[in-house]
Amino acid sequence: MAALLNLEPDIDVIAEVGDGTAALAALREQQVDVCLLDVQMPGMDGIETAERIRTEQPHVRVLMVTTFDRPGYLKRALAAGASGFVVKDTPADQLAEVVRRIHSGLRVVDPHLAQESLFEGDNPLTEREVEILLRAADGEPVAKIAAALYLSAGTVRNYLSNAIAKTCTTNRIEAARTARDRGWI
Known part of the structure; x- marks a missing residue:
């Protein structure tokens, strides 16, 4: 080029x-x-x-x-x-x-x-959902994500559930893949 x-x-x-x-x-x-x-x-x-x-x-x-x-x-x-x-x-x-x-x-x-x-359409994910999905896509367990972001494990699971719902997928890996394919993360 x-x-x-x-x-x-x-x-x-x-x-x-x-x-x-x-x-x-x-x-x-x-x-x-x-x-x-x-x-x-x-x-x-x-x-x-x-x-x-x-x-x-x-x-x-x-x-x-x-x-x-x-x-x-x-x-x-x-x-x-x-x-x-x-x-x-x-x-x-x-x-x-x-x-x-x-x-x-x-x-x-x-x-x-x-x-x-x-x-x-616009990216439906919040900044926090993007941050957590990126970590989840790399295979980080919920407990490690929670500790790194100073959140409870339940809060991380809630963010992941929201991201899964917004991407119309069934798990966090699919959610991350869909978000990546759409250019949202």
Whole structure:
């Protein structure tokens, strides 16, 4: 992707990094106008990185370029401050045009994903339900989740029950999978 963008006469790729922490470091060291991020990156994910960029480098515009064309990710990325969201299979010439548009101050969203997100609905999970589902998805037992979050085991089970109901699933693993598939976590 960087090599293709570097072929454009008006686009210079300043840095290529592998994770959100490295992206923030590169932004501190270089003059950058547009930063391309993936939703899922090692360490700090693209959405958290976009939030940090908005806070630390508000002049930098963020374009999410990802294989995960999920409406929930789109909504979370835009809420985090991203100016655009496209999928990785976007043809190189179109990607270059998206970068130009983002640089000029416009917002750009993959049209198919924008349409899907209109009908998908908002994330029904609360922040606490998301936090607990993420831990449950990693296999943490209820007692360990409760201790880590300073909650009772019963309260954790209630949050998990709510998340299961909201995702129309039958257990916490299915709830986490459904929430991930929809881009809610």
